Amino acid sequence: MTVASAWRTLFCHEGHALPNQAADLELAAVTKTYGETVAVNHVSLKIPAGTYCCLLGPSGCGKSSTLRMIAGHEFISDGDVMIGNTIVNDLPPAKRGTAMMFQSYALFPHLSVRDNVAFSLKMAGTGKAARAQRADALLDLVDMTKYADRLPSQLSGGQQQRVALARALITNPTVLLLDEPLSALDPFLRIRMRAELKRYQREFGISFIHVTHSQEEAMALADMVVVMNDGRIEQIGSPREVFNTPKTTFVARFIGRHNVVPEDGRTFAIRADRLKLSPPAAADGAAATVTEVEYQGMSVHVALRRSDGTELLATLSESDFDRAPVQVGDSVSVGWQAADRHELAA
Structure with missing residues (x-):
C-alpha cells in the first residue's frame, strides 16, 4: 500500500x-x-x-x-x-x-512524539484513544512508530522533521x-x-x-x-x-551560475558553464585576468575580470581544466556562442 x-x-x-x-x-x-x-x-x-x-x-x-x-x-x-x-x-x-511546518519544527519538548502529533486533535476535543490511534497511524506513514514514546530531545534532526510532518498532516x-x-x-x-x-x-x-x-x-x-x-x-x-531563461538581472544573479554582461547597449545573462577560455591571443574573445581558481571535484570554477571591470565566472569540467590549466594572475581570452546569450529585461 x-x-x-x-x-x-x-x-x-x-x-x-x-x-x-x-x-x-x-x-x-x-x-x-x-x-x-x-x-x-x-x-x-x-x-x-x-x-x-x-x-x-x-x-x-x-x-x-x-x-x-x-x-x-x-x-x-x-x-x-x-x-x-x-x-x-x-x-x-x-x-x-492549511497546516504549517515551522523552521524550528516547534515540537513540545515535554510531550512524547505521539502526543506531539496528536496535540491538535486534543485541542479539538477528540478522545484520548481516538487521537492516539490516528497519531500512531500517521507515525507509521512517516516511519516513526518505534519512536512514539520518546521525547523530541531524543530524536535526530531528520526524525524531528518527520514528527513535525506527521503533526501537520493529522489535520x-x-x-x-x-x-x-x-x-x-x-x-x-x-x-x-x-x-x-x-x-x-x-x-x-x-x-x-x-x-x-x-x-x-x-x-x-x-x-x-x-x-x-x-x-x-x-x-x-x-x-x-x-x-x-532568467527574466531580470536580479534573478540571473540570485539563481547563480550566470554572468550578467552588458553588450551593444543591452544586458545579457550567460551561464557560467557556457564560457570558453582560450589563450590571450585568440581573436574571438575578450581579454580577462584570472582572479580566483576553485576546485569543486567534478568541476573547476574560474573567476575572471575583464579590462572594463566586468566580473565573470567560468565553470569548467575537471578534464577541460586539466587540458589547459590556468592560475591566478594569468591572462586569458573569454568567449561564448551568441546562442548562449539570454537577454534580460531593462
Whole structure:
C-alpha cells in the first residue's frame, strides 16, 4: 500500500473527507505593511492544486510574510487569499484547510512524539484513544512508530522533521506550508530529507508551499519556483525555465551560475558553464585576468575580470581544466556562442 493509499484509508475509515481534494491557491494583489514598511507589495499568484511550489529569495524579500498570510498567522493589509472557491482572509488558521511546518519544527519538548502529533486533535476535543490511534497511524506513514514514546530531545534532526510532518498532516490539510524546514539540518541530511519531502508531496497529492533562500533546494524540489525580491515577484516558472531563461538581472544573479554582461547597449545573462577560455591571443574573445581558481571535484570554477571591470565566472569540467590549466594572475581570452546569450529585461 502506498503512503497516499494508507492516508486515504485512515481518513475514510474515520468518516473524514479525502485528504487530497483538489484546491487551487490564489493570491490577488496581496500586501503586507508594518507601519511605513511594505514587506509584501501587491503580490498576485495562482498555485494549481497538487503543486510543489517554492517561494525563493534572500532574507527580507517577503517570502515568509507571504507564507504567514496564507496560513493566517499574519493579517493581510490588502488583497485576498483564496483557497478553492473560498476567500480565507478572515478565517482563523484552523479553518483554512492549511497546516504549517515551522523552521524550528516547534515540537513540545515535554510531550512524547505521539502526543506531539496528536496535540491538535486534543485541542479539538477528540478522545484520548481516538487521537492516539490516528497519531500512531500517521507515525507509521512517516516511519516513526518505534519512536512514539520518546521525547523530541531524543530524536535526530531528520526524525524531528518527520514528527513535525506527521503533526501537520493529522489535520487533513489541503495545503501544507513549510517555512525553511531544512535549514537546521546538516548538508547530507538536507539532501536526503528534501527527497523525502518531494516523495510525500507526490504521494499525498496536496500542494506544498515551501519557503527557502536556497537556490539548490528550490531547483531540486519545486514544480513551480516563485522568485521574490523586495516584496515583489520577479519571476515565476519551472526550475528549468527560471535557471535557463532568467527574466531580470536580479534573478540571473540570485539563481547563480550566470554572468550578467552588458553588450551593444543591452544586458545579457550567460551561464557560467557556457564560457570558453582560450589563450590571450585568440581573436574571438575578450581579454580577462584570472582572479580566483576553485576546485569543486567534478568541476573547476574560474573567476575572471575583464579590462572594463566586468566580473565573470567560468565553470569548467575537471578534464577541460586539466587540458589547459590556468592560475591566478594569468591572462586569458573569454568567449561564448551568441546562442548562449539570454537577454534580460531593462
